[in-house]
Amino acid sequence: MAPFRNRSLPPRLRDLEQEIKGYAKEFGLDFYEVIFELLTYDEVNMVAAYGGYPNRYPHWRFGMDYEQLSKGYEYGLSKIYELVINNDPTYAYLLESNPEVDQKLVMAHVYGHGDFFKNNFSFQHTNRKMMDEMANHATRVRRLIDRLGVEKVEDFIDRCLSLENLIDYHSPYIKRAPASSDEEEAPQQIRGLRNEREYMGGYINPQPYLDELQRKAEEERAQKKRFPERPQRDVLLFLLDHAPLEPWEQDILAIIREEAYYFAPQGMTKIMNEGWASYWHSTIMTTRALRDSEVIDYADHHAGTVSMRPGSLNPYKIGIELFRDIEHRWNTGRFGKEWEECDSLPERQSWDKQLGLGRQKIFEVRKHYNDVTFIDEFLTPEFCIEQKLFVYDYNDKRQTWEIASRQFKAVKEKLLQRLTNFGNPIIEVVDANFENRAELLLVHKHDGVDLKVDDARHSLQCLQSLWRRPVNLYTRLDGKSLILRFDGQDHSDQKAEL
Amino acid sequence: MIGKQGKDLITIPLPTIEIPRFRFGPKQQGGVGQGDGEVGQSLGPGQEQPGEGEGRAGQGEGHHLMEVDVTFDELAEILGEELQLPKIEPKGTDRIITEKTRYTGINTIGPESLRHFKRTYKQALRRQIASGTYDPERPVIVPYREDRRYRSWKVTPQPEAAALIIYIMDVSGSMGDEQKEIVRIESFWLDTWLRHHYKGLTARYIIHDAVAREVDRETFFHTRESGGTMISSAYKLAAEMIERDHPSTTWNTYLFHFSDGDNWSADDTRFCIELVKERILPHVNLFAYGQVESPYGSGQFIRDLRETFEGDDRVALSEIADKEAIYGSIKDFLGKGK
Numbered sequence: 001m002a003p004f005r006n007r008s009l010p011p012r013l014r015d016l017e018q019e020i021k022g023y024a025k026e027f028g029l030d031f032y033e034v035i036f037e038l039l040t041y042d043e044v045n046m047v048a049a050y051g052g053y054p055n056r057y058p059h060w061r062f063g064m065d066y067e068q069l070s071k072g073y074e075y076g077l078s079k080i081y082e083l084v085i086n087n088d089p090t091y092a093y094l095l096e097s098n099p100e101v102d103q104k105l106v107m108a109h110v111y112g113h114g115d116f117f118k119n120n121f122s123f124q125h126t127n128r129k130m131m132d133e134m135a136n137h138a139t140r141v142r143r144l145i146d147r148l149g150v151e152k153v154e155d156f157i158d159r160c161l162s163l164e165n166l167i168d169y170h171s172p173y174i175k176r177a178p179a180s181s182d183e184e185e186a187p188q189q190i191r192g193l194r195n196e197r198e199y200m201g202g203y204i205n206p207q208p209y210l211d212e213l214q215r216k217a218e219e220e221r222a223q224k225k226r227f228p229e230r231p232q233r234d235v236l237l238f239l240l241d242h243a244p245l246e247p248w249e250q251d252i253l254a255i256i257r258e259e260a261y262y263f264a265p266q267g268m269t270k271i272m273n274e275g276w277a278s279y280w281h282s283t284i285m286t287t288r289a290l291r292d293s294e295v296i297d298y299a300d301h302h303a304g305t306v307s308m309r310p311g312s313l314n315p316y317k318i319g320i321e322l323f324r325d326i327e328h329r330w331n332t333g334r335f336g337k338e339w340e341e342c343d344s345l346p347e348r349q350s351w352d353k354q355l356g357l358g359r360q361k362i363f364e365v366r367k368h369y370n371d372v373t374f375i376d377e378f379l380t381p382e383f384c385i386e387q388k389l390f391v392y393d394y395n396d397k398r399q400t401w402e403i404a405s406r407q408f409k410a411v412k413e414k415l416l417q418r419l420t421n422f423g424n425p426i427i428e429v430v431d432a433n434f435e436n437r438a439e440l441l442l443v444h445k446h447d448g449v450d451l452k453v454d455d456a457r458h459s460l461q462c463l464q465s466l467w468r469r470p471v472n473l474y475t476r477l478d479g480k481s482l483i484l485r486f487d488g489q490d491h492s493d494q495k496a497e498l
Numbered sequence: 499m500i501g502k503q504g505k506d507l508i509t510i511p512l513p514t515i516e517i518p519r520f521r522f523g524p525k526q527q528g529g530v531g532q533g534d535g536e537v538g539q540s541l542g543p544g545q546e547q548p549g550e551g552e553g554r555a556g557q558g559e560g561h562h563l564m565e566v567d568v569t570f571d572e573l574a575e576i577l578g579e580e581l582q583l584p585k586i587e588p589k590g591t592d593r594i595i596t597e598k599t600r601y602t603g604i605n606t607i608g609p610e611s612l613r614h615f616k617r618t619y620k621q622a623l624r625r626q627i628a629s630g631t632y633d634p635e636r637p638v639i640v641p642y643r644e645d646r647r648y649r650s651w652k653v654t655p656q657p658e659a660a661a662l663i664i665y666i667m668d669v670s671g672s673m674g675d676e677q678k679e680i681v682r683i684e685s686f687w688l689d690t691w692l693r694h695h696y697k698g699l700t701a702r703y704i705i706h707d708a709v710a711r712e713v714d715r716e717t718f719f720h721t722r723e724s725g726g727t728m729i730s731s732a733y734k735l736a737a738e739m740i741e742r743d744h745p746s747t748t749w750n751t752y753l754f755h756f757s758d759g760d761n762w763s764a765d766d767t768r769f770c771i772e773l774v775k776e777r778i779l780p781h782v783n784l785f786a787y788g789q790v791e792s793p794y795g796s797g798q799f800i801r802d803l804r805e806t807f808e809g810d811d812r813v814a815l816s817e818i819a820d821k822e823a824i825y826g827s828i829k830d831f832l833g834k835g836k
Contacts, residue, residue, distance in 0.1 A: 064514055161517050308532045317532070390535070393528040403539050404528065415530050425520050449522045458518035 007037040013094070016104055023288045024111035028363070029280065031114030032128070033089040036107070040096050044080050045069040047093055051263065052085040053134040057141035057255070058150075059157055082106040084113040086266065088128035101294040102301060108284040112277030115366070120272070122265035122370050125172040130262055137255045144248050156249055159462040160256040165424045166235035167260050169268065231428035231443065235463075236260070238429045243466050253466075267422050271371045275319015278306060279362075282320065318387070322374065325383050326365060327358030371419050379415070381408040417447070425451055427473070440467045441483075444475035451475055453484075460486040574694030601649045608648025617647035661696035661750040663689065664736050667718060668757035670707040670727040677790040681756045682719050684788065684824050688754060691832055696750065702739065706732035708762070712739070728762045729755075729799065730769045737777035746781035753778065753785050754831070758792035759799040767802050774803075779812055786814040786831045 009017060017036060024031070039047065049066035050056045072078035081102065083093040092110040094103055117123050127133050145153045192205030192213060232238045236257040240250060266273065282302060290298055306317040329335055333353030342348055365374070383389075384406075391414045393404040405411070426445040434441035440463070444451060456473065463486075464471045470487035474496060483496040604617055622641035626632040632639075665685055667673070693699045703718035704710055707725045710732040736753060744751055761767045778785055789800045800815055807813040816830035817823070 061515075061517065068514060158517065162519055165519050165521075313530050313532055387532060388534060389530060389532055390537075391528060392531050394524070401528075403531070403535050403537050406537060411530055414528065418529060423522075425522055427520055444520070452521050452523035455516075455518040456520055459520050462518075 007039060007043075009036050009038055009094075012100075013038070013103060016100070017107060020104060020107040020111065020284065020289060023284045024108065024115075024280070026288075027280070027283065029111050029115040031090060031111055031118050032087075034092055034110060034114050035089050036092050036094055036110075038096050039093050041073055041079075042070065044083065044093055044095050045073060048080050048083055052083050052091075052093075053131065055131070055135040055138055057134075057138040057157075058145070059154060061161070082110055084110050084117075085131070086117040086123060086126060086128075087131045088118075090114045090117065091131065099297065101290075101297045104289050104294075105281050105285055105298060105301060108281035108289065109277045111284075112280035113273060115280070116269070116273050116276045119367050120265075120269060120370075121173070121368055122269050126262055126265060133258075137259070140251060140255065144251065148248065153248075153252070156252055157256070159465055160236075160253050162459045162462040163236060163239075163466075164256055164260045165422075166233075166427055167237075167257060167264070168232075168234040169264050169422050169424075171234060172261065226430075227432045228429060231430045233426070233428045235427065235429050235442070238432075239466050242432060244468055245466065249466075264422060265370075268370050268372075268419075271315040271319045271322075271419075272366065272369060272374050273319070274316045275321075275323050276366050278316050278320040279323045321387060322378055322383065323362050323365070325380070326378055327362050329358070330361035331356055331358035333357075372416060375412065375415050375419065379408075379412050384408045384411050417449075420447075425449075430474075434472055438469045440469065440471040442471070442473045444473060446476040450477050453477065456484060457486065457491050460484060460491070464488055574690050578691065578694075597653050597655055599651050599653055601651045603650045603652075605648050605650035606644075606646070608650065612649040614647045614649050618645055621645040621647060660748055661692060661699045662740075662744050662752065663692060663699065663701045664704060664739065664751065664753045665701065665718065666704045666706065666710075666732045666736060666753065666755040666757075668707070668727055668729070668732075668755075669705045669721050670725055670758075670760070672727075672758050672760055672792050673790070674792065677756075677758060677792050678719065680790050680818055680821060680824060681788075683821065684756070684818065684827060685754065687824070687828050688752075688831065691828075692752060700744075704732050704735055704739075706735075710735040726762050727757070727760055728766050729757065730766050730773060733770055733773040733778065737773060740778070740781050744781075751782040753782050754788065755786065756788045756790055757799060759789040759797040760792075761799050767799060770799075771802065771806050774813075775806070779810075782812065784814060784831070785812060786816070788827055788831070789815075789817045791817065791819045 013036070021034070045066055047054050048069055049062045051062075056062065069078070069080065073080075079095075081095060081098065085091040090110075090113075092107075092114075094106055098106065141153065141157075192210050195201055195204045228238065236253060239245070240253055240257070245253065285298055285302075306314060306320055308314050308317050331354075332351055333339070333355040334348075334351050339348075339351065342351070365378070369377070389406070389411045390403045391405045391407075391410045392401050394400075395402050426447070427442050428445070429440065430443045431441040432438070442463075456475070460471050460473055470485060473484045475482065475484065481495070481497055482493050485492045485494065604614060618641050619639060622639045622645040623632070625642070625645060626639060667678075667681055689699075689701065701715070703713050703715055705713050705718060705721055706727070706729070708728045708731065710728075712735065713721065732755070740746070740749075740751060761770070774785060787800065787803055789797060791797070797817075800817060803813070803815055807815075814831045814833075816827040818827045
């Protein structure tokens with residue numbers, strides 16, 4: 001890796017790397033080879049702005065993100081300690097200016113992420129050679145820019161990005177039922193005109209007439225047949241397959257879609273991933289790597305990572321605490337039928353069956369769960385109380401956000417709701433020939449939260465420019481069902497019931 | 499992004515543009531937080547969501563804040579390009595002349611402080627190679643006196659023009675906050691453009707209702723008076739100001755007047771027109787009148803002006819209906835290249 005040679009670790013850090021790696025292996029963490037690179041804060045910001053890939057395609061938003069990160073750093077508001085990339089080998093970036101104890105902590109943290117990337121089921125479908133793939137994407141985009149001009153290409157990328165979240169986040173893990181044809185009803189019996197006398201049949205309903213009727217009926221049925229046959233959640237794929245795109249547009253849309261699928265699992269396992277990495281940096285540091293002189297600095301930094309600000313949720317904190325909770329429960333045997341059915345409080349408090357299954361259990365959990373299932377299964381009422389979790393809501397009358405509830409059920413529901421579909425509204429293509437006019441109909445599955453209307457309209461505009469024909473979105477606003485429509489010129493709303 | 503400076507919170511605007519997506523609105527959303535507090539306790543006022551909720555990995559949602567991180571000169575260039583404004587030809591250019599030094603060439607003599615290291619080095623290298631004393635194994639270059647090169651300069655006379663902007667604003671009861679906001683935005687852009695063309699621009703501010711007075715910038719934008727409107731009072735003051743302090747032989751004067759166009763009486767309007775014709779127009783590069791639409795104003799004044807000064811290119815008239823219209827209005831004012 002010649003171009004990166006100057007960024008490789010200096011000998012001292014290389015020793016530390018070996019040391020920490022040894023501890024990580026000792027604990028049974030399993031990761032691809034991790035390549036650390038040492039960057040200045042400015043370089044870290046640049047790489048972070050590119051989503052961790054220094055070789056991504058050119059686009060203005062990366063510059064914008066960089067601006068934001070570097071301002072944040074310069075004003076002392078935020079600092080990126082580390083960046084890890086899901087790739088084989090796993091790349092990790094360290095900040096040059098960090099003190100040694102931070103470097104150790106970060107390395108331990110990175111091995112945690114590395115293990116998670118390699119083993120968690122959500123990442124199994126991701127391209128482990130993404131570093132190369134990203135470079136290929138960049139080359140393709142650059143070529144298009146050379147050919148067509150930066151304005152045109154960037155404009156199209158903007159529009160695609162507006163639709164980026166219209167993918168089927170779960171499709172890599174399940175097989176949606178194939179578009180079936182067994183619902184096909186038997187061809188309708190053609191009866192012709194009423195005829196009570198059998199012998200008149202050939203005159204009242206001559207064969208050519210019957211054939212004609214038959215043909216009409218079939219035509220009608222063909223028209224009624226929906227396309228797509230089933231609602232399709234991967235709107236981007238649908239557009240790729242069916243929208244009248246130019247080859248270069250198709251190319252870009254495919255790139256955007258691929259990257260969206262690649263990054264999706266990281267969003268879907270944020271709590272677990274950070275929790276897991278924090279669990280391991282804490283375990284490795286406190287049981288192995290920490291020197292006496294470093295304790296205070298370590299504690300300070302660790303406290304910063306898992307600190308909770310009032311009114312917000314720190315995924316690091318929730319994640320690490322849940323993992324610890326699980327470990328504790330499985331160590332002491334607080335699970336299963338017996339535990340669930342035990343009603344006596346003192347007994348529950350001193351429950352300890354000395355099973356020691358904790359470690360084993362959390363390794364299992366890190367493999368088979370994502371944030372939704374993780375929270376769903378392991379969030380306990382005790383945990384909610386201990387961690388002081390609450391649900392907040394906007395109070396219209398008082399114009400403030402306020403704590404709405406501390407009930408376990410409410411907290412869990414809210415958490416799950418916010419995590420479902422990666423925090424995105426569920427929107428599907430339902431009809432590509434809406435009103436028999438080749439218009440696109442999307443349906444938003446309303447689950448209690450309205451869409452942001454101005455953004456939705458703008459996204460419809462983007463969608464229209466890809467589909468070329470008018471587009472419609474069925475949704476609900478303030479309890480009323482309606483269709484938002486954009487026909488290429490104007491927006492319109494109409495009441496509708498599907 | 500909110501930064502802390504001492505005790506006071508300061509907001510740091512960041513240039514973010516949110517890519518529109520199908521996303522949830524804030525209405526019924528809410529979220530989960532962590533911390534102490536009773537049910538029903540407030541988490542802080544405002545529409546903004548506390549905390550970052552479950553955004554995308556590592557990135558909070560951006561807000562539509564734009565920080566203009568360009569110099570005013572660049573800004574003026576952009577403005578000029580965008581509106582296709584003609585460059586201003588200052589008058590009285592030959593009257594005030596300053597000298598400007600520019601380093602343009604290389605000389606063999608000069609003060610050591612201006613020694614051009616690279617050129618000197620090259621010269622010495624060239625000489626050593628030519629004379630065969632250069633040794634690639636031991637590439638030591640020793641410059642002689644003759645090798646030394648110095649930067650040399652040229653003095654160019656730079657004509658400079660002085661400019662004055664007089665802002666006049668109607669602060670009678672009918673001008674509301676919204677109208678003033680429009681005036682403020684518009685005058686910012688006018689200022690930027692003119693400052694781009696004139697070094698050392700002076701701005702003076704006049705407010706008027708039934709009487710006029712000169713005020714400082716702060717007061718200009720924040721006063722709210724009530725009462726009637728006599729535009730002539732302001733014009734008279736401006737005319738006196740020009741005659742007394744800013745003779746047109748050396749000054750490029752710009753006069754911008756913003757009002758809702760509701761003058762006291764037809765008599766006063768006649769007097770105004772006379773003042774403009776006799777005492778203002780001969781001395782200014784541009785007389786600009788911007789009429790801000792207000793629910794109370796009749797808007798008659800602009801029609802009267804138009805009648806008289808139609809076709810006079812020292813006069814720019816513009817009607818500003820709302821904030822959107824500022825753009826076009828700037829073009830109206832500055833499009834004449836005056």
